[in-house]
Amino acid sequence: QDYTWEDHGYSLINRLYPDVGQLLDEKFQVVYNLTYNTIAMHCGVDTSMLRRAIWNYVHCVFGIRYDDYDYGEVNQLLERSLKVYIKTVACYPEKTTKRMYTQFWRHFKHSEKVHINLLLLEARMQAALLYALRAVTRYMT
Numbered sequence: 138q139d140y141t142w143e144d145h146g147y148s149l150i151n152r153l154y155p156d157v158g159q160l161l162d163e164k165f166q167v168v169y170n171l172t173y174n175t176i177a178m179h180c181g182v183d184t185s186m187l188r189r190a191i192w193n194y195v196h197c198v199f200g201i202r203y204d205d206y207d208y209g210e211v212n213q214l215l216e217r218s219l220k221v222y223i224k225t226v227a228c229y230p231e232k233t234t235k236r237m238y239t240q241f242w243r244h245f246k247h248s249e250k251v252h253i254n255l256l257l258l259e260a261r262m263q264a265a266l267l268y269a270l271r272a273v274t275r276y277m278t
Contacts, residue, residue: 140267142267146267169259172252186214193211195227195260199261199265216241222241226258
């Protein structure tokens, strides 16, 4: 909550490596905003709450929490098997199995599951960058 990508990380990385902050931010935004507006067999669905829940859950797994987010949404939107999958891929990718992949969202398309993987890996990368950049900031001050 006291060190965010938007408020701190982006500007520091741009100061250290010009234009890299913009490239990373675009990369995060492309994955975060990627949607076909479908969930399983339902079309025309606003998936923004689901995408935000996945992103914030990954950050939460790494100890990053936001005061302005209701984490009750995570429990409402993400079933237990999906949360187990997300945590395993984010923290212990070598322990990820095909069975874990097939256990969550059984009626969903593979493209939707791939999107989950993209979301969680980009959120993980952003979380790691936040920790590293916060350490750099503390060192510089």
